[in-house]
Amino acid sequence: MSPSTTPPGAGRPVAVHGRGARVRDEQGREFIDGSSGAICVNLGHGVPEVLDALRSQAERITFVHRSQFAHAAVTELSEEILSIAGAGYREAVLTNSGSEATETALRLALHHHADAPGDRSVVLTQRPSYHGMTAGALAVSGHPSRRLGLDALLDGSSAAVPVSPSHPEGLLPDLTDWKEAFDRVGPDRVAAVLVEPIGGAASGAQEIPADVLRGLRALCDGAGALLVMDEVMTGFGRAGAWFAHLASGVQPDLVITGKGLSAGYTPIGACLVGAGVLPGRSATELAFGHTMSGNPLSAATALAVLRYTRERGLPERARKVGDVLRQRLSALAARHPFLGEPRGRGLLLALPVVQDADGYREHPLNRRICTAAEAAGLILYPAGIDRAAQSVLVSPPLTVDDSELEDLLLRLEAALETVGRTA
Numbered sequence: 001m002s003p004s005t006t007p008p009g010a011g012r013p014v015a016v017h018g019r020g021a022r023v024r025d026e027q028g029r030e031f032i033d034g035s036s037g038a039i040c041v042n043l044g045h046g047v048p049e050v051l052d053a054l055r056s057q058a059e060r061i062t063f064v065h066r067s068q069f070a071h072a073a074v075t076e077l078s079e080e081i082l083s084i085a086g087a088g089y090r091e092a093v094l095t096n097s098g099s100e101a102t103e104t105a106l107r108l109a110l111h112h113h114a115d116a117p118g119d120r121s122v123v124l125t126q127r128p129s130y131h132g133m134t135a136g137a138l139a140v141s142g143h144p145s146r147r148l149g150l151d152a153l154l155d156g157s158s159a160a161v162p163v164s165p166s167h168p169e170g171l172l173p174d175l176t177d178w179k180e181a182f183d184r185v186g187p188d189r190v191a192a193v194l195v196e197p198i199g200g201a202a203s204g205a206q207e208i209p210a211d212v213l214r215g216l217r218a219l220c221d222g223a224g225a226l227l228v229m230d231e232v233m234t235g236f237g238r239a240g241a242w243f244a245h246l247a248s249g250v251q252p253d254l255v256i257t258g259k260g261l262s263a264g265y266t267p268i269g270a271c272l273v274g275a276g277v278l279p280g281r282s283a284t285e286l287a288f289g290h291t292m293s294g295n296p297l298s299a300a301t302a303l304a305v306l307r308y309t310r311e312r313g314l315p316e317r318a319r320k321v322g323d324v325l326r327q328r329l330s331a332l333a334a335r336h337p338f339l340g341e342p343r344g345r346g347l348l349l350a351l352p353v354v355q356d357a358d359g360y361r362e363h364p365l366n367r368r369i370c371t372a373a374e375a376a377g378l379i380l381y382p383a384g385i386d387r388a389a390q391s392v393l394v395s396p397p398l399t400v401d402d403s404e405l406e407d408l409l410l411r412l413e414a415a416l417e418t419v420g421r422t423a
Contacts, residue, residue: 013025013026013027013029013031013374014026014027018033018044018045018046019044019045019046020044020045020046020397020399020400020401020404021033021034021044021045021396021397021399021400021401021404021408022045022404023045023379029377030377031374031377031378031379032377032378032379032396032404032407032408032411033045033379033396033397034373034378034379034380034394034395034396034408034411034412035379035380035381035393035394035395035396036264036347036395036396036397037264038259038381039200039233039238039259039348039381039393039395040233040258040259040260040262040263040264041263041264041397042236042237042238042259042260042263042264042305042309042314042397042398042399043263043305043308043309043314043397043398043399044397044399044400045397047263047265047308047399049304049308050263050265050301050304050305050308051265052304053300053301053303053304054265054266054297054300054301054304056300057073057296057297057300057301058297060296061296062295062296062297063292063295063296063297064295064296065291066284066289066293066294071296071299073296073299073300073303074094074294074296074299076299076303077092077094077299077300077302077303077306078091078092078094080303080306080307081257081261081270081272081306082272084236084242084306084310085242085243085255085272088251088274088275089255089272089273089274089275090273090274090275091272091273091282091283091284092270092271092272092273093108093270093271093273093283093284093287093289094268094269094270094284094289094293094294094298094299095258095268095269095270095271095287095289095290095293096267096268096269096290096292096293096298097132097258097267097268097269098131098132098230098232098233098256098257098258098259098269099131099132099133099134099258099269100132100134100269100289100290100293101132101232101256101257101258101269101270101271102131102132102134102140102194102230102232102256103132103134103135104256104271104287104289105192105194105228105254105256105271106123106140106192106194107286107287108254108271108273108277108278108283108286108287109123109191109192109226109228109254110191111278111286112191112226112277112278113191116224118188118189119189120188120189120190120191120224120225121159121189121191122159122160122161122185122189122190122191123140123159123160123161123190123191123192123193123194124161124163124178124181124182124185124190124192124193124194124225125140125141125142125160125161125162125163125193125194125195126142126162126163126172126173126194126195126196126208127142127162127163127164127173127385128142128143128171128172128199128202128203128206128384128385128386128389129141129142129143129162129194129195129196129199129202129203129230130142130143130196130199130200130201130202131194131196131230131232131256132232139160140160140194141202142162142164142202142385143201143202143385144385161181161185163177163178163181164177165177166180171203171206171388171389172199172203172206172208172212174212175211175212175215175216178193178212178215178216178219179215179219182219182223187219187222187223187224187225188223188224190220190223190225191225191226192220192225192226192227192228192253192254193216193219193220193225193226193227193228194228194230195208195213195216195228195229195230196208196229196230196231196233196234197213197229197230197231197234197239197243197244197245197248198233198234198239198244198344198345198348200232200233200234200348200383200393201381201383202383202384202385202389203383203384203385203389204343204350204352204383204384204389204390204391204392204393205343205344205345205348205349205350205383205391205393206343206389207244207343207344207345210247210248210249210250213245213248213250214248214249214250216250217250217251220253226253226254226277227250227252227253227254228252228253228254228255228256229243229245229252229254229255229256230256231243231244231245231255231256231257232256232257232258232259232269233258233259233260233348234260234348235255235257235258235259235260235261236257236260236261236305236306236309236315237260237309237314237315237318237346237398238259238260238318238346238347238348238395238398239318239344239345239346239347239348240315240316240318240319240322240345240346240347241315241319241346242315243255244345244346244348251274252274253274253276253277254271254272254273254274254277255271255272256269256271256272257269257270257271257272258270260305260309261302261305261306262298262301262302262305263305263309265301265302265305266297266298266301266302267292267298268298268299268301268302271283271287309398312399314398314399315346315398317398317399318346318347318398319345319346321347321398321400321405322344322345322346322347322348322349324405325347325349325394325396325405326342326344326349328409329342329349329351329394330342332351332409332412332413332416333351335416336416336420337354338353338354338355338365338419338420339351339352339353339354339416340352340353340354342394343391347395347396347397347398347400348393348395349393349394349395350383350391350392350393350394351391351392351394352390352391353365353366353369353384353390353391353392355387355390357387360387360390364382364387364390365390365419366382366383366384366390366391366392367382368419368422369382369392369415369416369419370382370392372414372415372416372418372419373411373412373415375415375418376411376412376414376415376418377411378408378411378412378415380392380393380394380412381393381395394408394412396408
């Protein structure tokens with residue numbers, strides 16, 4: 001390796017072992033995985049049933065291309081996803097990640113309108129939001145720092161129109177903001193609306209109110225646009241239900257999934273396709289996909305993850321444990337003036353961080369909290385695109401046990417005490 005080359009993860013602890021919510025590095029230090037990696041290790045580390053499925057499939061065959069062979073694991077995974085999604089969805093297009101699933105949803109939305117008169121090429125998105133790192137996914141993300149310097153790459157993407165909150169105290173746009181955006185762009189030009197029911201990296205677990213989601217469904221129906229729900233972070237149990245949007249009673253046309261689908265055991269994502277989208281046509285063939293999309297190894301692993309999640313009732317467990325964790329975080333926040341009341345749902349929770357403008361410009365406090373947490377043996381996830389959204393995600397695995405949860409809270413308290421002495 002060239003002396004000028006910085007290897008990935010340079011300066012970070014070197015992980016060598018994980019079980020449940022505990023990770024050990026090569027120095028023998030133990031960390032509580034309080035963010036489930038990047039909010040994806042839903043089942044915790046080292047689940048035997050998942051590892052057995054992965055090993056068994058690897059010993060038989062790891063790859064066939066969907067244009068050449070079918071495979072039972074791919075078929076069974078698609079059936080399992082659709083059974084979880086419920087009536088109204090006809091196909092699950094498998095991808096390698098949530099970003100690719102977003103890209104797939106955008107392409108399908110444009111295909112859906114391709115034969116319609118006029119120019120339906122606008123995708124309305126929310127600011128703040130984050131939908132992935134591929135060009136199209138990033139083009140519709142309201143995450144400035146992750147778009148920085150990529151304008152040339154993004155110029156050829158679909159026309160993304162971010163919708164920002166008009167109220168100075170608002171963190172998310174309300175229904176009036178969305179209506180204004182439809183009117184400004186022209187309803188007949190809107191191909192789709194893309195939102196996260198509960199935000200993650202960009203907003204720090206900000207939740208779109210149910211009445212706004214229902215209003216968006218009505219606006220899309222009135223305009224002939226598709227409603228696309230990004231459930232990459234929230235899907236498959238994280239928010240205390242199989243999908244976060246279910247609480248609103250809204251049925252999206254397309255649902256984007258990723259992280260929780262494999263719980264971090266293998267790269268995979270999926271785009272769920274509603275019955276009214278491109279009827280009579282194969283969404284998988286239209287999406288085309290990448291070489292590794294829908295490979296047997298990832299499919300068998302994800303199938304084991306979903307079965308484990310279903311058999312152990314993990315969505316409901318996330319709701320109950322999340323209620324307890326939220327109460328405990330609220331008590332912590334009350335003792336530290338630089339923290340606000342926790343927000344989020346299930347085990348996608350965030351502690352808002354309060355900081356003055358000068359301090360934020362110099363060194364965002366959420367990153368200082370995460371650094372102090374790591375020193376105390378706790379991994380957390382900094383979130384928020386600006387000072388108003390600045391927060392720390394506290395999102396352990398859905399399987400977190402009592403001892404792991406207590407250790408998480410003790411280490412978080414120690415980190416906050418450290419930060420509090422210098423905040």
